[in-house]
Amino acid sequence: METLNYTLDKTEKKSLIRQIWDLAGRSTFIKLGVFIMLIFGGMAVLSPIWIQINPAIYDPIIGVDLSVNGSVGPSFKHPLGTDDIGKDLFSQLLRGSQVAFILGIMVSLISTTLGTTIGLFAGYYGKISDTLLMRLADIILTVPILPLLIVISGIFGTQSNWIILLILSFTFWPVTARVIRAQTLSLRERPFIESAKVSGISNTRIIVKHLAPNVLPIAFYYLTVTVTGAILVEAGLSFLGFGDPSNMSWGMMLQWCFVKGYVFKAPYWMIPPGLCISLLSFSFYLIGVGLEEIVNPRLKKR
């Protein structure tokens, strides 16, 4: 990744985001990714509206359709059927969309911001701060994430999405930090940084004004890829029974399906959440790969 040589000339007129958008428009991957993502965004928005139709039945946590006996398949009233106690699966799926979006995006925002900042500072200042931060990153990278999260979840005794969010954010930053640091190291030697240094601009200002814009495209790439990681890890945790039991994420839906013994009996219960998890993480990864091809010139067609 040290070959990411995407530096932007200060004299270019278009803004960075604008440029990425212009290029993104040409990537099939990004278009497909955004398309899928918008569908799930729509689902997240639909969730509260759907609940308001009949809160007593469609609430994903406490709504129970008393007229239903046991788990039933799709019908007009319940587009995806109900679970074994008569709760609407469609409303659960919609709520899951919200959880996945909020968790995934928050985790990636926090961890990428953290990673970018740490990477910039470690790369720019070097010396002890660099060594310490990168050793810390190494240690975090050494520890396998899912088992670690299981252990931490077990330790907390009770799970909430906020705890999962925090843990994920603090385990995901090192990947970004490493790449950003490598990039910063090479940028630091560039003439425009040298000249900025000579002209007496403060270090913080150099980092914010000169370095940060140049590493931003890579940060964008990690921003999308981390969302995938966060969604998948949260789903895995929930599936294993370490998720937030007070909410209804997709992993949680699968877990309920599993503990109630409906996995091989009720495809309408088992297939949608798994498919949604996979599709949403797929969409973010697609965008990520599309972005990578843009920000990494070595992958560009000649």
Next chain:
Amino acid sequence: MKLRQFICIAMIFAFSMLCTILGHIPQAQAYQGLILPSGEKMAPMELLTLTPGADPTLNQEAVFIAEWWKKIGIPVTAKAMEKGALVKKIFWARDYDATIWYLGGERFPSYMQYYFSEAEIYEYGWNFMQYKNPKYDKLSSDWLTLLDRTKAQQSAFNLQKIIADENPQIPLISDTQLTAYNNTRWKNWINQYGGPQSFDSICAIDPVGGDTAKDILKIGILKEPDILNPLGTGFSDTWTIINNIYNGGMWNQPTALYRIAPGSGELIPFLADGELKYDNAANTAIVKLKKGIKWHDGTKLTAADIKFTIDLIKEFKVPNYKDCVDIIDKIEALDDYTLKYHLTKKNVNFYNKTMMMIILQKQKWSVIAKEAKAKEDPTKYISQYQIKNPMGAGPFKFADWKKGSYILLEKNSDWFFKDYTMPIGTGGTLKFDLKVDKILFKFYASSELRTLALKNGDIDVCSIPIASMDDFKADKKMTIVEWGNDWTDFIGFNCSKAPFNDPAFRKAVHYLIDKDFFVEKLQQGYAVPQHSVIPAVNQFWSDPKCPTYGAGWSMKKRIKKAVKILKKAGYTWESEN
């Protein structure tokens, strides 16, 4: 154009966040803001429960109970915790308002004493509800010394009535355990205590068809036992295996010298020969042993083995059996087949626990005990001792254990009780045919896979989830056995903390719990609502006349009744309409 797209997506995110918040706004209730008689507004509380992965039913019960309690303005939320954390919070720290927990599993319900007596309120004690009632304490400790069964039963009913009226806990439901077996291979399963996988059932079943010698009974279990040491393990799945090697021996399969008939609560001799002779004045008991009982290696099981076991447990203070031996001052082997127990105090635990205790072979265990004494921590050593080849006097011998896959037991052809008929329950008899040649315990990681394996014929018998009931009912090859669980869920209140220190409040919230909803919805009919601390399946001890707190009522009626009780007790609301 592209920038507009970006703004669009950003707006969708913002909107969805907003909607999320909107979607979580609670519904308006008729009664809001409960005010205690002391004039304070009731502080928000948590109803603790287990995570869905650990126990889905308990988890959902808490969610719905919290919802119902909200209807009369109690600010409650259900909170799921890992088991270890929950135990620490309720048993150790006592830092909670209300929790869902479960109890039972004992044929003789001695928990009536230790769950509710003031003596157990100390840290780590069993009375985590911190229920104090001197009258109850007196009655329950007396009850433990009553040897007369009728009197003891009446006394137990009185105890249950007090609990039912005072409501330090609210019993909820106990589920019906469902077990299915392959009837093309096996027949005549009996539903004995502990379910069809119990030692009794295995000893009594018949294979279908002729070639019985080749028949392997394949049982699917979920958790692989890690240790086959009866002194160290406390897990029911492990006990399913150990019972068959040792003739039973723990609370979930109480069979040793005697066993308890579930209907009458009487002792039936098993290894023992005839009635137990208790000398009330000297506080001693004499037990005779049947002659000709052999260990798996062919040596005789004698009184010396029993004496050795009790001495061993006393000496090493093995925690699992401590209360079995604590009441024994001294044990003598009068001859090879006669034992004399000297008791320290009068306590029915002698009948109900000591007589059901596991028996270890002196020859084998004296070697282990000797090794243990040399160790730094003998108790730890002996209770964690890895027994490669566990040996008992039971119907099956240990044959093979492939870690991670299976445990194999082989028939003990010299079993004393082969073709033995013994009275069970209220009148029936049970014949230990012992026609099973081998038992194969297969381990599965999930009940899903285990159920499928049963369907595919990979295993012969296992517990099945409610979800599979319809399938199995429709399957002619499968027979389903239902048996009532002797455990019950309950809500325990922290009786030392307002407002749960007020019996009226506890009574009011009891009225709000629709146990029938749990039975019908959560368990789809495969459960029974409980009204007494002792599950109804424990026929002899459970009081059938406990108040039902509005069985069959509608929620409206329940709310009305609860509000009435609370108003009478001086509770008010910030707003009611």
Next chain:
Amino acid sequence: MGKYIIGRIVQIIITFFIVISIIFLMFRVMPSDPSSFLLTPSMTAEAKQTIRKQFGLDEPIAVQYVIYLKNFIHGDFGNSFYSGRPVMSIIMEKMLNTIFLSTTAVILSYLIGIFIGKAIAWKRGSKAEKFFVILGLWFYTTFTPWLGIMFLWIFAFKLKWFPLGGMITPEKWIFDPSLFEKICDLGHHLILPLITYVVLWFGSYLLLMRNSMLETLKEDYILTARAKGLKEKVIKNRHAARNAMLPIVTAFAISISFSIAGAVLIETIFSWPGIGRTIVEATLRQDYPLVQGAFAVITMVVLLANFAADIAYSYLDPRITY
């Protein structure tokens, strides 16, 4: 080289020490009590205290920590709370099963991923490239347990081609089969989890290889090779792929170690008695020593794999000398 290796070993030891210390501390501050799982009704208060004492939970944290480290240095991970068995023997037994499955899976998916990745990078811009990239991405982001369940459902439940999980068929092993039968049985059980693993993972190698290959193809020596009039196959395999493999070798060693850690989900779905499942179960039972031990072993494996990858890299790339 020697100096570098010593430096790395010191680094590994320090990292390992930090990780196990953190794990230790995490368990000591957790709000739950392991003895809760050994509580049986009818256990007296004294008995409960005895159990706590047995596990050394009544000592102060500092003392526990010193004892823990001392034992660790002697290779003693303590005994499991749940079963009392030495943790090391449980872990070794489970680890073997996990390594058997994961390593086979990683090698297979690695070979498939590299083969396809190489081919599609060569055919840059073709429909096949787009197809495989999207396919690889899709499987890479598929939710593992879900795919496992789907495969079980289709191939084991509906079609009955494969067993429903587990590692062996006990019935077959009871009657002392020949070694060949044992291997066949093991293989039969291995196929479905293996396929799931491979399907899930080949995508990541495919993408890695493709990207690495695309970067390599831009190098001047590829042009030289073409100018030299070498055959396409020679250029693709001898020049491009050989160099593109360099970063993938590092990825390989690391992914073997991570597959061991990531086995949690697959092992749960397929009833595979491995270390991943052990971690989940041990965590649910608050079995500190077992979780600590398993975690320590996994971390060690990861560290050693990284180390091995570095060494292997230096052999494969003559430019690198430590």
Next chain:
Amino acid sequence: MDSVLEIKNLQMSYDTSEGPVSALDNVSFTIMAGEAMGLVGESGCGKTSLGMCIMKLLPGNAKITHGEIFFNGEDIVPKTEDEMRKIRWKGISMIFQAAMNALNPVYKVGDQIIEAIMAHDTIKKKEAKEKVSDLYKLVGIDPKRMENYPHEYSGGMRQRAIIAMALACDPKFIIADEPTTALDVIVQDEIIDEIKIIQKKLNMIMMYISHDISVIAETCDKIGVMYAGNLIEYANTLALFDNPLHPYTIALMSSFPSIEGLKTKLNPVPGEPPNLLNPPKGCRFYPRCSYTREICKNERPEFVEIETDHFLACHRGISWK
């Protein structure tokens, strides 16, 4: 003398996401046996593209749209990749620009040369090795160094090794693409001398690509000047130096210090090369030319022989005739 290489009206363009880029246009020249031809021009003017066209080593998005390349009397433009493979290195070989990366870092240098020989001649490895050893002596490297990896060579040695590699199959024609750019001056001189000597000794034809007209003047018999994908002037070295006709050539010459050390004023060419995505309709040098006329703007000048062996593409030159 026979013409070994003859290029007629070569046109090549790259497909890019923004549209086709006309990288080569209207390129025609001939190299006779034994001759060394120099190609000069600013960076990005298509010199390397021309070299690649002759080798037919174009990237996937590049296409020869028009023209013929005769090598030994055969047109190689329609040849398939397989046929081309046989011509490469054996017929036409190349000394690459970036010596640093032209050698595969993971193989021994000797092996890489042997590989080239083995790909074309069916000889035993031992013989090939001997041949490489001879080549090493020829270019002035110790044959023992064959067993080393590229990173163990110094820059100059690497360039020599590349020359040895280019000579491995006794090619008829060598394209030297800026072989000395990355080297320091002294080594540069040595290498250039080396190339010159070897070329004469082996009697090969050579195309020497460089942006440094002085280097070319030293090495080559003929000089071609390229500008923005066009070959604008082609003549004998002496003729060109005596009488540069194209304004760009004139400007180019004056922008380099003279070899004789005469102090003339350096005149850098003002402006920037045109964007080849959308080249000027007429003469491509028109926007920077100081002798423009109306016709230059609209009509493209033909590449014609103005004097014997002196070709030119300029309206000014044509009008002179």
